Amino acid sequence: MFNRRSVLISLSIALAMILAASGAAGPAAPAADAPAAAPAAPAAEKVTLRVLIHQNPPMVEFMNTFNEQFQAKYPEITVDMAIVNASELSTVTQTRLTANDIDVIDMFGFSNQAQPYMQNVAAPNWQTLIDAGLLMDITEQPFIKNYDQAAITDAGTYNGKVYQVNLGRVSYSGIYYNKDLFTANNVAVPTTWSELVAACATFKAAGVECMTAGGKDGWPIFVGAYGLIGASYPNQAQLVEGLWTGSTKWNDAKALDMWSKMQIYARDMMEPGASGIAGDAAPGRFASGAVAMFPGGTWYASAIEAAEPGFAWGYIPFPGSDNAEENKFLFGKYDQGWAIAGKSPNQDAAVKYLTEFSEPANYQAFANAVGFIPTQPGATLDSPIGAEVAPYLENFRVGYEQYWVAPKGAGEYANPFASYFKPFGTYEDVQTLADKVQADLQSGLDASK
Amino acid sequence: MNNYHFGRGRARLAPYLLLLPGFLFYVVIMLGPAIATGAYSFTDASGIQGTTVNWIGLENYREFLFMGQASLDNYAALWRTLIFAFSVTSIQFTLGLILAMLVNQRLKGVNVFRTIFFMPVILGAVIQGLIWSLFLYPLGGPLASLLGVFGVRSEFLGGQPSEAIAWVIFVQIWANLGVTMMIFIAGLQTIPEDLYEGARMDGANAWQMFRNVTWPLLTPSVNTNLLLNIIGSLQAWQLFLVLLGYRNGTQVLGYLIFAQGFGQTSGSVTSAFRQGYAASASIVLFCLVLVIGLPVQYYLQRREKRVLG
Numbered sequence: 001m002f003n004r005r006s007v008l009i010s011l012s013i014a015l016a017m018i019l020a021a022s023g024a025a026g027p028a029a030p031a032a033d034a035p036a037a038a039p040a041a042p043a044a045e046k047v048t049l050r051v052l053i054h055q056n057p058p059m060v061e062f063m064n065t066f067n068e069q070f071q072a073k074y075p076e077i078t079v080d081m082a083i084v085n086a087s088e089l090s091t092v093t094q095t096r097l098t099a100n101d102i103d104v105i106d107m108f109g110f111s112n113q114a115q116p117y118m119q120n121v122a123a124p125n126w127q128t129l130i131d132a133g134l135l136m137d138i139t140e141q142p143f144i145k146n147y148d149q150a151a152i153t154d155a156g157t158y159n160g161k162v163y164q165v166n167l168g169r170v171s172y173s174g175i176y177y178n179k180d181l182f183t184a185n186n187v188a189v190p191t192t193w194s195e196l197v198a199a200c201a202t203f204k205a206a207g208v209e210c211m212t213a214g215g216k217d218g219w220p221i222f223v224g225a226y227g228l229i230g231a232s233y234p235n236q237a238q239l240v241e242g243l244w245t246g247s248t249k250w251n252d253a254k255a256l257d258m259w260s261k262m263q264i265y266a267r268d269m270m271e272p273g274a275s276g277i278a279g280d281a282a283p284g285r286f287a288s289g290a291v292a293m294f295p296g297g298t299w300y301a302s303a304i305e306a307a308e309p310g311f312a313w314g315y316i317p318f319p320g321s322d323n324a325e326e327n328k329f330l331f332g333k334y335d336q337g338w339a340i341a342g343k344s345p346n347q348d349a350a351v352k353y354l355t356e357f358s359e360p361a362n363y364q365a366f367a368n369a370v371g372f373i374p375t376q377p378g379a380t381l382d383s384p385i386g387a388e389v390a391p392y393l394e395n396f397r398v399g400y401e402q403y404w405v406a407p408k409g410a411g412e413y414a415n416p417f418a419s420y421f422k423p424f425g426t427y428e429d430v431q432t433l434a435d436k437v438q439a440d441l442q443s444g445l446d447a448s449k
Numbered sequence: 450m451n452n453y454h455f456g457r458g459r460a461r462l463a464p465y466l467l468l469l470p471g472f473l474f475y476v477v478i479m480l481g482p483a484i485a486t487g488a489y490s491f492t493d494a495s496g497i498q499g500t501t502v503n504w505i506g507l508e509n510y511r512e513f514l515f516m517g518q519a520s521l522d523n524y525a526a527l528w529r530t531l532i533f534a535f536s537v538t539s540i541q542f543t544l545g546l547i548l549a550m551l552v553n554q555r556l557k558g559v560n561v562f563r564t565i566f567f568m569p570v571i572l573g574a575v576i577q578g579l580i581w582s583l584f585l586y587p588l589g590g591p592l593a594s595l596l597g598v599f600g601v602r603s604e605f606l607g608g609q610p611s612e613a614i615a616w617v618i619f620v621q622i623w624a625n626l627g628v629t630m631m632i633f634i635a636g637l638q639t640i641p642e643d644l645y646e647g648a649r650m651d652g653a654n655a656w657q658m659f660r661n662v663t664w665p666l667l668t669p670s671v672n673t674n675l676l677l678n679i680i681g682s683l684q685a686w687q688l689f690l691v692l693l694g695y696r697n698g699t700q701v702l703g704y705l706i707f708a709q710g711f712g713q714t715s716g717s718v719t720s721a722f723r724q725g726y727a728a729s730a731s732i733v734l735f736c737l738v739l740v741i742g743l744p745v746q747y748y749l750q751r752r753e754k755r756v757l758g
């Protein structure tokens with residue numbers, strides 16, 4: 001009695017499950033077919049534009065306002081903006097581009113690429129994305145002309161074609177300081193390393209922590225000390241080439257001086273517990289008045305203002321040298337930029353989005369919001385941070401991070417990071433750490449020969 | 450007498466047809482990707498759709514195992530993985546057994562404790578990480594405040610790598626202890642009460658009852674728990690990501706694979722996607738799980754046969 005019925009039931013169940021499984025994947029199919037069809041769609045057709053940005057509170061706030069303005073102008077376009085942590089941006093970009101699930105992307109590090117003297121290095125991810133056809137060639141888009149040619153060339157061009165508009169340069173080698181605390185403790189704004197050390201000692205004696213950073217994210221601790229690299233190596237393109245060719249060592253006399261200062265920075269200047277502060281919480285910690293200084297990039301300025309309106313702060317280059325003249329340089333890099341997904345079904349809408357964003361008035365508002373040093377010729381940095389960095393803009397230099405690509409085989413300590421020192425890392429002895437960093441780098445250089 | 454309920458002839462196909470969806474699912478979701486990972490490990494695949502994939506033979510393995518200091522760092526990660534797995538397995542197994550025996554008593558409110566001990570299991574790794582990040586916040590978090598009373602300070606998750614790993618071990622055990630406990634409870638409940646009564650009548654004390662009744666009859670649960678704990682802890686990586694991120698001296702193999710595959714290494718803003726290389730690291734991890742898991746499984750099965758017949 002089971003025979004026929006059981007076979008029929010089995011077949012029905014198996015068929016139903018297979019159909020259900022294939023049905024679950026069903027909705028993806030039109031999306032995969034869409035790229036060819038969508039660009040030809042009528043202008044009035046409803047479009048959802050998927051935008052990916054990284055977490056940076058002032059930028060998120062600006063983008064929310066901008067999106068509303070954009071949607072009012074283009075009612076047929078709805079912006080669906082996703083926000084991820086900076087450390088996860090490349091992963092999410094990769095997966096969403098591969099899944100053809102994104103239209104406009106915020107990208108970092110576009111200007112970094114292997115130099116001719118570098119061997120045996122992995123291609124940066126943006127280059128891989130372009131080679132795979134996942135970023136749109138925007139060379140002929142009119143909005144490109146709104147930006148500095150130098151920025152387009154240095155941080156947007158690959159093999160003669162433009163794939164990204166860079167949105168600004170940032171300085172990461174400065175220190176924010178609390179004006180009221182400096183006045184109350186009768187401390188002058190430091191212009192040399194010795195003055196900085198003395199200032200921290202004064203604050204500590206008064207029961208005020210000297211510096212803070214968003215150490216939970218890892219990088220803010222060592223990026224906060226990049227000014228110390230700048231003080232020892234003003235020409236950082238030359239530094240990177242020297243490290244690769246062997247003419248500069250991380251354990252020579254000059255480097256040892258830098259490491260000694262980094263140890264003081266990590267051990268004595270940074271407040272205990274800084275490793276637990278999230279990157280986007282650090283500006284608030286500084287603005288609360290709990291610490292006197294906050295080494296960090298210009299991008300933090302808006303968050304400081306938002307955390308405590310009316311808070312009196314200033315911004316100075318990190319005084320890493322005992323020669324005040326050598327401390328008048330700001331080091332930095334090209335920061336984020338916009339790119340369009342190469343296989344996006346919504347490229348027309350994406351181009352409209354970037355065109356609107358690149359309008360001088362909108363770009364100016366963006367630069368003011370995030371504190372970027374503008375990459376549009378007519379734009380100015382009309383904000384408190386703009387006023388603070390203005391005296392140093394002539395002395396702006398591209399920093400180490402912009403040039404550095406590690407050789408394969410190099411150890412995990414092959415970088416000039418202050419966070420290797422206790423309490424954030426394991427090292428207590430300057431010479432031991434310097435030797436370890438050089439050995440880790442040398443190991444990669446030897447392997448690449 | 451025919452015990453085969455589906456009949457004869459074509460009807461005999463019925464169980465296979467019923468198995469087919471599950472089998473296809475297994476092939477597509479488990480077996481296929483596993484084989485693909487093996488194949489990928491011999492290529493320079495970036496994991497990005499549309500890029501050229503070149504066959505590079507054993508180059509990824511050469512780099513992972515023999516190229517410069519980075520390969521020594523990989524061995525350090527491998528050693529760290531073993532320490533992590535040993536610590537988690539031994540502590541979680543022991544605590545799970547003790548808790549199971551405690552909450553297997555016929556006492557009032559015992560179900561409440563079972564629920565409390567099992568609750569962390571239902572939270573995802575992100576929530577688990579968030580809870581402990583807050584608890585271990587070094588600037589006035591609960592534990593920092595408590596230690597502060599005794600004049601002790603610590604950066605907890607952001608300080609010394611050895612301390613950071615110890616906290617991940619703790620959270621990993623906290624997060625998974627409930628599963629171990631439940632498996633032991635299930636095992637304990639299969640042991641007939643009259644065996645204990647007999648033992649008591651023979652004058653056995655608590656330790657003798659545990660050693661001669663509970664422990665042998667718990668063998669299936671012991672085996673299951675040991676294997677699950679060993680394999681689970683060897684493959685662990687999510688809590689390392691959530692609690693520590695990419696920090697020198699803290700990576701285990703599982704996290705190293707994720708970081709390499711998705712460009713999450715530190716030291717340069719120029720991250721690169723290296724899924725071919727990550728695949729080779731996955732195969733190394735697979736071999737490690739195999740080398741440890743198979744002998745353990747063999748030993749446990751033999752022991753089960755010996756004890757239970």
